[in-house]
Amino acid sequence: MISKKDVEHIASLSRIHLQGPEVEEISKNLESILGYVNKLQSLDVSKVEPTTHVLPLKNVYREDQIKPSLPQDKALSMAVEKSHGAFAVPKVIE
Amino acid sequence: MNLNELTAHEIADLLKQKKTTAKEVYTDTLRHIEKNDGRVKAFVNFSPKTIDPSNDLTALPIPMAIKDNMCIEGEEVTCCSKILKGFKPAYNATVIEKLKKNNAIFIGHTNMDEFAMGSSTENSCYGPSHNPWNLDCVPGGSSGGSTAAVASNEAIWALGSDTGGSIRQPAAFCGIVGLKPTYGLVSRYGLIAFASSLDQIGPLTKDVTDCALLLNIIAGYDPMDSTSANLPKVDYTQALKNDVKGLKIGVPKEYFIEGLDKEVKEAVTQSIKVLEKAGAHFEEVSLPHTEYGVATYYIVATAEASSNLARYDGVQYGLRKMPGQTRKTPLVDMYEETRDLGFGKEVKRRIMLGTYSLSSGYYDAYYLKGLKARHLIKQDFDKVFEKYDAIITPTAPTTAFKIGEKSNDPLAMYLSDIYTISANLAGIPAISIPCGFSKNKMPIGLQLMAKPFAEDMLLRIAYTYEQNTSWHKEKVKL
Numbered sequence: 001m002i003s004k005k006d007v008e009h010i011a012s013l014s015r016i017h018l019q020g021p022e023v024e025e026i027s028k029n030l031e032s033i034l035g036y037v038n039k040l041q042s043l044d045v046s047k048v049e050p051t052t053h054v055l056p057l058k059n060v061y062r063e064d065q066i067k068p069s070l071p072q073d074k075a076l077s078m079a080v081e082k083s084h085g086a087f088a089v090p091k092v093i094e
Numbered sequence: 095m096n097l098n099e100l101t102a103h104e105i106a107d108l109l110k111q112k113k114t115t116a117k118e119v120y121t122d123t124l125r126h127i128e129k130n131d132g133r134v135k136a137f138v139n140f141s142p143k144t145i146d147p148s149n150d151l152t153a154l155p156i157p158m159a160i161k162d163n164m165c166i167e168g169e170e171v172t173c174c175s176k177i178l179k180g181f182k183p184a185y186n187a188t189v190i191e192k193l194k195k196n197n198a199i200f201i202g203h204t205n206m207d208e209f210a211m212g213s214s215t216e217n218s219c220y221g222p223s224h225n226p227w228n229l230d231c232v233p234g235g236s237s238g239g240s241t242a243a244v245a246s247n248e249a250i251w252a253l254g255s256d257t258g259g260s261i262r263q264p265a266a267f268c269g270i271v272g273l274k275p276t277y278g279l280v281s282r283y284g285l286i287a288f289a290s291s292l293d294q295i296g297p298l299t300k301d302v303t304d305c306a307l308l309l310n311i312i313a314g315y316d317p318m319d320s321t322s323a324n325l326p327k328v329d330y331t332q333a334l335k336n337d338v339k340g341l342k343i344g345v346p347k348e349y350f351i352e353g354l355d356k357e358v359k360e361a362v363t364q365s366i367k368v369l370e371k372a373g374a375h376f377e378e379v380s381l382p383h384t385e386y387g388v389a390t391y392y393i394v395a396t397a398e399a400s401s402n403l404a405r406y407d408g409v410q411y412g413l414r415k416m417p418g419q420t421r422k423t424p425l426v427d428m429y430e431e432t433r434d435l436g437f438g439k440e441v442k443r444r445i446m447l448g449t450y451s452l453s454s455g456y457y458d459a460y461y462l463k464g465l466k467a468r469h470l471i472k473q474d475f476d477k478v479f480e481k482y483d484a485i486i487t488p489t490a491p492t493t494a495f496k497i498g499e500k501s502n503d504p505l506a507m508y509l510s511d512i513y514t515i516s517a518n519l520a521g522i523p524a525i526s527i528p529c530g531f532s533k534n535k536m537p538i539g540l541q542l543m544a545k546p547f548a549e550d551m552l553l554r555i556a557y558t559y560e561q562n563t564s565w566h567k568e569k570v571k572l
Contacts, residue, residue: 007446014400014449015407016442017421017430029443030450032505037389040463043470050465051472053291053321054521055278055546060320074184078411087409090416090424 002031098123098247099569102156102304105250109150116155117145119250120199123157127201127248130572135223136233136243138162140202141169149197154307158193159249161240162203163210164295165284166190169200173286174218175208177406177413177436187284188319189253189295189312196311201249204239208438209403210260210288212236213510216501217440224497225267226570227536231494234264240298241268246570251308252298257288258391259490259514261296262526266489266539269528269568271299271556273309274514276546277521278323281316289398290321292391292518301566302527302557306330309549325547333550336561338372343555344379344482349513355492361530361538362488368562369486369555379482381474384516386467388508391515393451393464400448403441408432443504472520479545484555487513489526489539517543525552528565537565 007027011018018026072085081088097105097119108114120143131137137159149155160166163173165183167190172178186194193200207217215238216222223238225231226246233242237254244252245268254261256274265272273296280295287293297308310331315324345366350359366376407429408414413436417427437445451460478485490510500507517524522543529540540559544551560566 010446010450010453012430013453014442014445015404015426015429015433016437016445017427017434018442019434022439022442025439026443026446029504030447033392033443033447033508034450036505036508037392037460040386040389040393040467041459043383043386043463043467045463045466045470048466048469050462051469052465054472054519055321055323057321062317070184077184078181080408080411080414089409090428092423092425 002027002034096122096126098126098250100250101300102154102250102307105156106154115147116150116199117147120145120157123201123249130246131248133224133229133572134226134242134246134248135221136204136239136246136248137202138172138174138205138220138239139170141200143199145199153196155197155199156250157199157201159201159204159240159243159252160190161237161252161254162206163255163286164190164253165286166200169203171203171286173209174206174220175436175438175441176219177433179413181411185284188281188316190284192311204243204252206239207236208441209399210236210255210257211399211440211444213259213263213507214500215239215264216497217438219438222497225494226572227269228494228534230496231536232267232497234267234494236260237298238264241265241270241272244268244270244298244300246572251300251304253295253312254298255285255293255295256518257292257395258518259511261298262514262524262539262541263490263511265298265526267494267537269537269565271302271305271525271527271566273297273305273525273549273552274517274523275309275313275549276523278321279547279549280312281319281322283316283318287402289395290402291398292395302553302560303331303334305525306334306553323547328550330550330553333553334557335554336558338369338374338555338558341374341483341555342481343369343374343376344478344485345376346381346384346485346487347378348381348384349487353491354488357532358488358492358538362486362540365529365540365559366486369559372558372562374555376486379478379485381478381516383467383470383474387471387516387519388512390464390467390471390519392447392508393460394468394519396444396448397452397461397464398448400445400452403445406433406436412436440504468519471516475520475522483544483551485543487541487543489513489541493532493536493538513541522546523549523552525556527556527559530565531568
């Protein structure tokens, strides 16, 4: 069972301010989806390694060289609010 | 005949013979879009281009559509989400760079399910696209705008992206060719991420020859994508041979089960006969963990999505909503209200499902279990490909469904991807090609899968099938 409190907790972890009827609707949806996903619980995976990537990938290293990159003004061009060449956000520290 | 009804290779031939110009092709295409896109709604934005006539003989100046999740410098790209409205990227995706070198003409971006999360293109902040074969039906998804554009001749060819079937299922629903390449074959740099270990960009075309041509352009190693495979360049047009003699193709019994539409099953059975006549051998095989595919996918994909979509927080770009009053702190309130306003229902659902399976207390039971199930699914394919050159299945269990039919039942929608999801989990290449029509004249898709980097095998079988049938010549009448 997923309670309303669980849904609000997951919403908070997801940084989504769920409101009104959406809380109940999403809790119903999650319940039905998790009910389906739970079929995995019947699978014996005690001797199986987890697969995060399907290719035999290795970490990719590169030389520590300075190369052209996105200039600051371009990187900031889509910012909602900017100040002194940086992204500006609501006040964090009083 | 209007030029926009041709394939890219037919246009390339006419250009070479100086029987047409890129400008004429582009003009025909735009005229056609103006007449029809009000009903199909394939495109979400247009970006008019001036055509340089000196390109006509040098490369492939083909008017094409790009799914709304690939970055073109200075052109709005939104993933069909309110949270990215107005976003104009400062750089090109690698696939766009490669296409530009071939003088591709980008008509505009096409509709999709928000952040590629969906199977019908109904989860778009712009509203749904319509299937050109029957405007009351969905085009499939999530690359439904791109497939509808190609099927309705509003683009000569297009790019889509495929995380759990988002190229192949809409290609099947719209009666065109769609290829999901092996994970790592096509660079993901500049593709707005949904689930990074599953996402691949791929071609959507009117026939198999065009598929090989477009794959030739977009495939290849890219240092900007750390998961890009560094392998020698292949010319995929070399695989276009009408010859499947002696090939061994597996028919997985787990794919021919309850829920598979009779007409789809019959079309696939007939397709097998066509290829058998051409010299291929078919045997029943087993992929025993097939039934866990959808469940595994919705754990792995949503977990990755919950992390990837954390970047939409109202700080660097996109939407920002300032909170009315302080609940937590002004900054956290801004994040939470921006995301609540900017994301649609399905995206919120998936972010929350992913957050849940990664959260303390549930990680082992869900996420870790999902990764282990993924291992078993991949192993199933490895075993079959030890003995077989390819696997043949339906692309989707039904033909295109009606708009609105499944939009209130997320689980029913997820199950429409039941045959396509495993290829993403296993990282293998898979193609959907037209293989018939239902009584209602809705297209049916045939799926072929092969081992990693065996795109040439898929193209060879698909090409042989195409040469021995005429489904790909059936045209939409709008």
